Amino acid sequence: MAGNVSVETKEIPADDIDGGFVAEPRAEVVGVEMDGEAVLLLEGTRELHALNGVGTVIWGLFDGSSTLDEIVADLSEAFRADPEVVRNDVLELARELGRAGLLIGVAREEPAPVPTSPQGLAQGTEVPPFRFPALDGEAVGLEDLRGRRFLLVNWSPRCGYCLRIAPELAELEPGLLEHDVGLVFLTIGGEEENRELVESNGLHSTVLLQDDGQSVVFEGLGTPAAYLIDEAGKVASELALGANEVPVLARQAAGRDGRRRRRGKGRRVS
Amino acid sequence: MGRAAVSPDELARVRWKGEATYRVLSYYFGVRWNSAPIGDYVRSVLEPFAVPPDPREQRSPPTPGTPPTYFLVKRRPSDDARYELLYGDQYAFNTMIRSPQLANVLTHLFWNINVETTRRTGDFLLVHAGAVVTPRGDGLLLPAPSGSGKTTLVAGLVREGFFYLSDEAGAIDPVTGRLHPYPKALTLKRAPEELFPDLVVGNGRRDLLPGTWLVRAEDLRPGAVGGPSEVRFVVAPRYRRGARTELAAMSRAAGVVELADNTLNLPLYRSRAVTLLARVVARARCYRLEYGDLDEGVRAIGRLTRGRPRSIEQPA
Secondary structure, eight states: OGGGOOTTTOOBOGGGOOTTOBOOBOTTEEEEEETTEEEEEETTSOOEEEOOHHHHHHHHHOOSSSBHHHHHHHHHHHHTOOHHHHHHHHHHHHHHHHHTTOBTTBOOOOOOOOOOSSOOSOTTOBOOOOEEEBTTSOEEEHHHHTTSEEEEEEEOTTOHHHHHHHHHHHHHHHHHHHTTEEEEEEEOSOHHHHHHHHHHHTOOSEEEEOTTSOOGGGTTOOSSEEEEEOTTSBBOSOOEEHHHHHHHHHHHHTTSOOTTSOOOOOOOOO | OOOSOOOHHHHHHSOOOEEEEEEETTEEEEEEESOHHHHHHHHHHHGGGEEOOOGGGSOSSOOTTOOOEEEEEEOOTTOSSOEEEEEEOSSSEEEEEEESOHHHHHHHHHHHHHHHHHHHOOSSEEEEEEEEEOTTSOEEEEEOOTTSSHHHHHHHHHHTTOEEEESSEEEEOTTTOOEEOOOOOEEESSOHHHHSTTOOOOOTTGGGSTTOEEEOHHHHSTTOBOOOBOEEEEEEEEEOTTOOOEEEEEOHHHHHHHHHHTBTTHHHHTHHHHHHHHHHHTTSEEEEEEESOHHHHHHHHHHHHHTOOSOOOOOO
């Protein structure tokens, strides 16, 4: 099936790649090899793919003329390896790279949710407890916020990126409210500077002043960063990091199109 | 960003107390102020980038290449928004921010300079990284996203005799592959004397930006700014409270991915970035560093870079 596909006219799903497929890199793929390991970049994207030694050898055999079964036979003989093991490796790599849009004739797929760097808390994780004073002086903790979904944002009035996205978050507040999603800022800095920032941008959400540096929720992460937290106080989204990703997560939570979100940093394969 | 425009007449009535011109990598701009203490502070922070002003540049209409100017305006105490930052030239400009807090305005100024520097700098590949030169003269890149503790680690290294290039971006010359200085003031989130009890920083107006400490490398250690150097080490740092210090080797291919993931102007360089980074990393050794204590992190890097054999293999 896949081996007979006309690569000029129709692209196949990566999962349809089989032993008869003839793999050939797209012209837009740029690769460098270092110490027997390749790094590949699809021109026009930020997605990088690092191949280990075995993956690099296989990649080098994707010449546009040999079928995957022929490559498997050559490799099994050259390395005296079990053909079934080699076949699995070759098929897996071809499918991965096909999904990433690196092979002619294979439909590129949107990258799966990627481990961002740094990764932050996994979805489903209980949010570490916190309790900080709000701008009105009243202490608010995680237990007070349970029972309703909310966007928890790591924030700083001294961060230019936070200043940049503040108007957009303010614009999204009504939509979040409509979808019963709260917005909570975990911020650093003093009461006055935080109050000035939210008021000047028309934000009405809860601002919690972290009195002792960063809370464990966002430890090691910069600002802005955000998670969607579910009714049970568990992480319900990937970590959104930076001035591009945080508004996208907010838009999605507010029921808006999140397409402006940048694509992830690329999966590592092999 | 642009809010209500101020009329040229209003700006013309401001009695300026000083101005200066700067070049940060490829970004050429001026700053003008009407308050001497604010001006002194700006001068001290941007001092490494000062260039002589050219009075012929300020002409009407502005000629191509005329540097944009930041106007820092302090108003009467009765004004609700006492401080204002405008941007443009003396004939066409916009308000960037108005605030009763000077700190907000200064934060915005330094942030915008940083953003514009990244946006306008095509002469160098910019990697989001700390950058230093070891006492032996080897370039060391510390690629990491914001919040990874880059600045603090760089400050610790500088105190230990490393030479400062940047706490924000490693600037790589695409022709020579060498690492160049971008010696902006280090942006510390803790008072420098808390991190380094023996340090006396002579910056007189630190109260202007409470909670943020913009510290010049020269204040950390006189003569600390380094020059262009070959990249011999790539160390991706991660600070995690309570973590044991651990330095683990990674392949050069992984080093290229680490640097490319943190390249700020990748869309500008596109695929050339990968080949350039491969050329740079081919002469370097690559590691990941996790640490939970600044002194231990600094010591780990010190041991690593002292132990490097001088005869490193050349790229094929």
